[in-house]
Amino acid sequence: EQNVALIADKFAERNKLDVGSNIIIKEEKLKIIGIYEVMGEFSPETIFIPFKTAQRLFNIEGKVHFLDVTVDSIDNVQKTIDYINNTLSDGRIKAIKGMEEVDPTILLLNNIKRISKISMISSSIVAILIILSIMFINVRERAREIGILKAIGASNFNISTQFLIESISLCIIALILSIAITLAINQPLVDFIGEREKTEIIEKRQDMLTDEEIAELPEELKDMFGYTDLEKLKSMNLKITFFPQILIYAILLTFLLGIVGSIIPAYYISKLRPAEVLRFE
Known part of the structure; x- marks a missing residue:
C-alpha cells in the first residue's frame, strides 16, 4: 500500500485518531496503519509515509533530500557519520547526528x-x-x-x-x-x-x-x-x-x-x- 501513514501517539490523541482513521496530506487521503510512541527528537507532528508516496505528494520524484539511518549501537553513531561523510565526500551528502546541526x-x-x-x-x-x-x-x-x-x-x-x-x-x-x-x-x-x-x-x-x-x-x-x-x-x-x-x-x-x-x-x-x-x- 502507498497511501498509508504512521502517526505519533500524542498527535493521534489530540486529533482523536486511531488505526484505520484517515488523514489528508496535500489533498490526498492516507490511511493510518500504525501509531508510534514519541521518542528522541521526533516531534508529535512527525508523520511517516512511504518513500514513493512522499516523492509524489511533494513533487520530487527521483530525488532524495533526507535519509534516516539507524545503527545497531550508540557507540557506532560517530563511526557511521564519519564513514558516510568520507565515502561520499563530494559535498552533496552530509551525515549529521541531530537536527540541531541543520538549524x-x-x-x-x-x-x-x-x-x-x-x-x-x-x-x-x-x-x-x-x-x-x-x-x-x-x-x-x-x-x-x-x-x-x-x-x-x-x-x-x-x-x-x-x-x-x-x-x-x-x-x-x-x-x-x-x-x-x-x-x-x-x-x-x-x-x-x-x-x-x-x-x-x-x-x-x-x-x-x-x-x-x-x-x-x-x-x-x-x-x-x-x-x-x-x-x-x-x-x-x-x-x-x-x-x-x-x-x-x-x-x-x-x-x-x-x-x-x-x-x-x-x-x-x-x-x-x-x-x-x-x-x-
Whole structure:
C-alpha cells in the first residue's frame, strides 16, 4: 500500500485518531496503519509515509533530500557519520547526528556557546596560575617580615589568614577590572565571533545544495533543513544579556581563587623558621 501513514501517539490523541482513521496530506487521503510512541527528537507532528508516496505528494520524484539511518549501537553513531561523510565526500551528502546541526540558528548559538566554554575554562586556569605565582613571589619577598612575626609570637594561622585576606583582596580587584573590561569588549567580541560563525554556516549550507536545487525544494523541506532561515540568520543580531547568577558565580569563583592562591603561602609559612630568614637577606 502507498497511501498509508504512521502517526505519533500524542498527535493521534489530540486529533482523536486511531488505526484505520484517515488523514489528508496535500489533498490526498492516507490511511493510518500504525501509531508510534514519541521518542528522541521526533516531534508529535512527525508523520511517516512511504518513500514513493512522499516523492509524489511533494513533487520530487527521483530525488532524495533526507535519509534516516539507524545503527545497531550508540557507540557506532560517530563511526557511521564519519564513514558516510568520507565515502561520499563530494559535498552533496552530509551525515549529521541531530537536527540541531541543520538549524542554522541553533548551530550558531551552539558554536558561540562552545567558544565561550573554552574561553571560560582557559581564563580560569590562567587566573589560578597567575595568582599562585604572585602569592608565591609575595611570600618569598616578605620572608623577613614573616620571620619577625613568628619570632614575636604570631601563629602560623594568623600569618596565613593575613595572606588569605590579601589573596582574596587581589582577586576582588581583578574581578572588578574584569567586569569593567567585559562590559566594554563583550558585545563587540560577540558581534565579531557571530559574524564569522554566520558566514561559515551560510557557506557550508550553500555548498550542500546549489541555488537551483534549493529553489526546487518544497517549502516544508526548506523549513526542515533551515534554508528558509538563512536570510534571517544574515540579519540576526546577538545581544549580550547579563544575569544576576553570573555575578554570583563570579564572586564565588573569586573567593575560590583567593583560597587556592593562599595554599602555597600557608604551606611555606608553616615550614619557615625565623632563623632561616637570614638566608633571604
